[in-house]
Amino acid sequence: MGSPYGLELVENCLVCKLRTDSFFCNLPNSSLEALDKIKFTAAYPAGAVLFVEGQLPRGIYILCKGRVKLSTTSADGKTLILKIVQPGEVLGLHATVSNTPYEITAETAQPCQLNFVKRDDFLRFLQQHGDACLKAAQHLSRDCQSAYQQIRSLGLSHSAPERLARLLLEWAHGEGADEAGTRIKVALTHEEIAQIIGTSRETVTRTLGDFRKKQIAVLKGSTLVIQNKPALEKLVGA
Amino acid sequence: MGSPYGLELVENCLVCKLRTDSFFCNLPNSSLEALDKIKFTAAYPAGAVLFVEGQLPRGIYILCKGRVKLSTTSADGKTLILKIVQPGEVLGLHATVSNTPYEITAETAQPCQLNFVKRDDFLRFLQQHGDACLKAAQHLSRDCQSAYQQIRSLGLSHSAPERLARLLLEWAHGEGADEAGTRIKVALTHEEIAQIIGTSRETVTRTLGDFRKKQIAVLKGSTLVIQNKPALEKLVGA
DNA sequence: ATCAGGCTGTGACGAGTGTCACTGTTACAG
DNA sequence: CTGTAACAGTGACACTCGTCACAGCCTGAT
Numbered sequence: 001m002g003s004p005y006g007l008e009l010v011e012n013c014l015v016c017k018l019r020t021d022s023f024f025c026n027l028p029n030s031s032l033e034a035l036d037k038i039k040f041t042a043a044y045p046a047g048a049v050l051f052v053e054g055q056l057p058r059g060i061y062i063l064c065k066g067r068v069k070l071s072t073t074s075a076d077g078k079t080l081i082l083k084i085v086q087p088g089e090v091l092g093l094h095a096t097v098s099n100t101p102y103e104i105t106a107e108t109a110q111p112c113q114l115n116f117v118k119r120d121d122f123l124r125f126l127q128q129h130g131d132a133c134l135k136a137a138q139h140l141s142r143d144c145q146s147a148y149q150q151i152r153s154l155g156l157s158h159s160a161p162e163r164l165a166r167l168l169l170e171w172a173h174g175e176g177a178d179e180a181g182t183r184i185k186v187a188l189t190h191e192e193i194a195q196i197i198g199t200s201r202e203t204v205t206r207t208l209g210d211f212r213k214k215q216i217a218v219l220k221g222s223t224l225v226i227q228n229k230p231a232l233e234k235l236v237g238a
Numbered sequence: 239m240g241s242p243y244g245l246e247l248v249e250n251c252l253v254c255k256l257r258t259d260s261f262f263c264n265l266p267n268s269s270l271e272a273l274d275k276i277k278f279t280a281a282y283p284a285g286a287v288l289f290v291e292g293q294l295p296r297g298i299y300i301l302c303k304g305r306v307k308l309s310t311t312s313a314d315g316k317t318l319i320l321k322i323v324q325p326g327e328v329l330g331l332h333a334t335v336s337n338t339p340y341e342i343t344a345e346t347a348q349p350c351q352l353n354f355v356k357r358d359d360f361l362r363f364l365q366q367h368g369d370a371c372l373k374a375a376q377h378l379s380r381d382c383q384s385a386y387q388q389i390r391s392l393g394l395s396h397s398a399p400e401r402l403a404r405l406l407l408e409w410a411h412g413e414g415a416d417e418a419g420t421r422i423k424v425a426l427t428h429e430e431i432a433q434i435i436g437t438s439r440e441t442v443t444r445t446l447g448d449f450r451k452k453q454i455a456v457l458k459g460s461t462l463v464i465q466n467k468p469a470l471e472k473l474v475g476a
Numbered sequence: 477a478t479c480a481g482g483c484t485g486t487g488a489c490g491a492g493t494g495t496c497a498c499t500g501t502t503a504c505a506g
Numbered sequence: 507c508t509g510t511a512a513c514a515g516t517g518a519c520a521c522t523c524g525t526c527a528c529a530g531c532c533t534g535a536t
Contacts, residue, residue: 151389205514
């Protein structure tokens with residue numbers, strides 16, 4: 001039994017222990033069985049590029065395990081990270097549905113397990129399974145929402161500290177806190193954070209240093225501790 | 239026969255002369271008839287607010303005639319325009335599909351005719367008509383695309399002139415040109431343009447003045463003439 | 477005609493931040 | 507243990523652009 005990149009492959013969605021409560025994972029069994037027949041399961045190492053902006057859509061990827069980074073790059077090489085995709089989410093859905101080129105690039109950030117479904121198979125599947133089609137629509141609407149949120153963050157904020165504060169709060173959302181504050185794991189470099197909030201690496205370093213000095217939040221290694229959440233909320237103007 | 243706000247209402251989608259080739263308008267007749275039964279047609283004056291960000295979704299609006307402005311506003315009153323919606327497009331789709339609050343505000347920019355469909359009716363309609371559901375997914379994927387485009391514009395560009403150039407090129411896309419250049423009608427103030435590209439009114443005025451001086455483009459009244467398209471393309475770095 | 481209100485055009489000024497250049501720190505391979 | 511590369515921290519500087527302030531200019535109402 002091969003387990004490439006340290007992953008144990010789960011071949012069958014129906015008995016999959018990774019199943020989340022989101023999107024395609026929790027379809028009724030009849031639809032899930034149909035999906036199971038047309039999917040291909042594969043494992044990828046960290047840093048693998050699933051698709052590149054500009055390519056014609058080959059199909060969709062369902063992320064079972066790991067993290068995937070979605071980004072776009074400008075002509076002069078500047079990169080903007082759109083999203084870190086979590087297990088249970090689908091990649092390449094809008095390009096596949098509308099048959100337009102992928103407008104973003106997807107790259108694994110960790111070793112990942114993914115299910116791939118070819119475009120033709122997938123569209124046929126959607127036509128035959130109304131519940132799945134509705135799920136797809138819901139998934140797309142979430143993508144829209146997160147995109148709109150990022151537009152707000154980029155377009156309506158006045159400063160880099162404000163955008164960084166917004167990002168930290170987003171991460172903190174739904175996490176529990178103890179007496180020291182909210183403790184979160186982030187596996188991102190300053191450079192990557194800069195690419196998310198659309199600023200430079202130096203500004204992120206400086207701003208985080210500023211937050212540390214003011215005892216608002218501390219990022220050490222891959223551990224972020226938010227000590228003063230109200231201060232962050234004040235920064236975003238909420 | 240009342241024709242409010244100078245509009246002549248078209249009550250029946252099947253015989254509608256406004257039908258575009260996009261989205262719900264060109265559904266097969268069987269689905270269109272079903273849609274016709276659950277929709278409410280209404281006319282609105284310019285400046286009418288269809289829904290506000292934060293409200294729970296009541297349903298979707300299909301724009302038959304007129305223009306609608308989609309925007310979000312920050313806590314401190316700054317406004318960002320996301321899109322000017324054209325006839326044939328659907329409003330409030332993602333909020334309705336995912337049953338989350340509208341995260342944008344929709345306001346008519348001209349007298350408009352709209353079809354409204356209640357949420358429950360619409361979701362039932364989607365479940366029963368697979369073709370319509372697929373259309374809805376396609377529509378959502380277009381919304382995503384335009385959102386991603388705006389993210390690129392806001393996050394990856396270095397300067398206001400670059401963003402303005404990108405906007406002008408977007409407007410020029412698909413328009414014919416004569417010897418004087420590409421002539422486009424835009425019914426937007428400098429203020430509104432500023433809110434689209436996320437800058438200040440003064441910067442738009444100054445940049446347009448600069449474009450005029452360099453004979454790149456001239457905006458006079460509501461007529462925009464693009465004289466030197468290559469110069470704009472060079473500005474966006476393409 | 478007169479006035480008000482919205483839009484456009486312009487100047488001055490300073491905060492914010494991108495860029496460059498460098499040092500310090502950590503992690504990991506040989 | 508050492509060398510190397512990636513990442514983090516920091517200072518200096520220029521430059522963009524947001525902000526304030528005000529002057530023309532239209533359009534429509536009175």
